[in-house]
Amino acid sequence: MTGARSSGPALAVVGATGAVGTVLLQMLSQRADVWGDIRLVASARSAGRTLAVRAEKTEVLALTEDAFDGLGPGDVAVFLTPAEVSVRWAPVVTARGVVVVDQSAAFREDPEVPLVVPEVNGHAVRTRPRGIVATPDCVTAGMIAALGALHAEYSLSELALSSYQAASAAGRAGSEVLRRQLSLVAGTSLGEQPGDVRRAVGEDTGPFPAPLALNVVPWSGELREDGWSSHELAVRQETRRILDLPELPVAVTCVQVPVVTGHSLTVRARFENEVAAPHARQVLDAAPGVVLVDDPAAGEFPTPADAAGTDPAWVGRVRVSLDDRHALEFFVCADNLRKGAALNATQIAELIAGEFA
Numbered sequence: 001m002t003g004a005r006s007s008g009p010a011l012a013v014v015g016a017t018g019a020v021g022t023v024l025l026q027m028l029s030q031r032a033d034v035w036g037d038i039r040l041v042a043s044a045r046s047a048g049r050t051l052a053v054r055a056e057k058t059e060v061l062a063l064t065e066d067a068f069d070g071l072g073p074g075d076v077a078v079f080l081t082p083a084e085v086s087v088r089w090a091p092v093v094t095a096r097g098v099v100v101v102d103q104s105a106a107f108r109e110d111p112e113v114p115l116v117v118p119e120v121n122g123h124a125v126r127t128r129p130r131g132i133v134a135t136p137d138c139v140t141a142g143m144i145a146a147l148g149a150l151h152a153e154y155s156l157s158e159l160a161l162s163s164y165q166a167a168s169a170a171g172r173a174g175s176e177v178l179r180r181q182l183s184l185v186a187g188t189s190l191g192e193q194p195g196d197v198r199r200a201v202g203e204d205t206g207p208f209p210a211p212l213a214l215n216v217v218p219w220s221g222e223l224r225e226d227g228w229s230s231h232e233l234a235v236r237q238e239t240r241r242i243l244d245l246p247e248l249p250v251a252v253t254c255v256q257v258p259v260v261t262g263h264s265l266t267v268r269a270r271f272e273n274e275v276a277a278p279h280a281r282q283v284l285d286a287a288p289g290v291v292l293v294d295d296p297a298a299g300e301f302p303t304p305a306d307a308a309g310t311d312p313a314w315v316g317r318v319r320v321s322l323d324d325r326h327a328l329e330f331f332v333c334a335d336n337l338r339k340g341a342a343l344n345a346t347q348i349a350e351l352i353a354g355e356f357a
């Protein structure tokens, strides 16, 4: 019942029942199979449920020490859980010699935990003094492969971005509340009078501070000093860490939009070197994990509806700034549950499995 196979390292998926966990289990059936035993772990609420992984029904175990029995050095545990669960349980698992790949915000700023996007700094996986590797926030992860490729070519010196974030970034609760709100407002003329969407949706805003259906919400995360949100500060800090540019000036505004899955960003990146749009497009086109769709004359540019369910970051609207030949403006979308979360964690777990092969 634990998805047992004789060869290959074991993989524990902690948080297997969540929004990211569900996508990760699908990916395990689609990618080259490097794993032996696969354990599915979640809260006691889900214990005993069965989920399909590699076409086998596998029982979900409650998160206890027993769930990791038999796992040790060479095995990997991916944590797709709230940060407080990762803080409590990752050290319990690393004490067995199992490497933890953590998807939460718990360790992203810890200098002894590498923060990794394989297309940009995959080498950093190998230096993990605490036995933990962190994967970045879904906004950072969605744009960093494109930005990293441009940085390698032109040397990034300044960054300004706005996110247009999907509801599923707030987990199952986020997408469920958006679907409920959309059903309440469907087929009505709501949105034409002040306050009428708020009245229709009522108090049911879930993890968002305002109605999301027929709306745009300029907030994500918790309040920090001087009006910044924790999410905005995280994107700034993570971008600096992954690109190894600790002093990079970064301006960021995080915005929630009524999209179920697929984050978008508008990015203005300034470089030490002058940029030419055709060459920048070639750089993006050749970048691993990036697909360029940039023909506005033909109406071709990426949207989150194209990115949802796919692995790469989709880039379009590539322009050199009108007032600065060193700055490039572009639009990028990526599936927040895939490259923003499950895919990045899976890629890291596979790199670690490869070390022991």
Ligand SMILES: NC(=O)c1ccc[n+]([C@@H]2O[C@H](COP(=O)([O-])OP(=O)(O)OC[C@H]3O[C@@H](n4cnc5c(N)ncnc54)[C@H](OP(=O)(O)O)[C@@H]3O)[C@@H](O)[C@H]2O)c1
Binding pocket: 014, 015, 016, 017, 018, 019, 020, 021, 041, 042, 043, 044, 045, 046, 047, 063, 079, 080, 081, 082, 083, 085, 103, 104, 105, 136, 137, 138, 168, 169, 170, 171, 172, 173, 336, 337, 340, 341
């Ligand atoms: N959604 C995204 O786009 C995204 C992107 C990047 C990073 N992340 C991060 O990834 C993590 C998972 O996100 P998600 O969107 O998948 O959240 P989610 O849909 O709310 O799922 C949370 C998962 O954690 C489990 N869990 C919750 N409390 C637990 C506990 N006390 N003990 C054991 N398991 C527990 C849940 O199990 P039950 O089902 O049993 O409750 C569920 O499997 C979070 O840290 C999130 O910030 C999410």
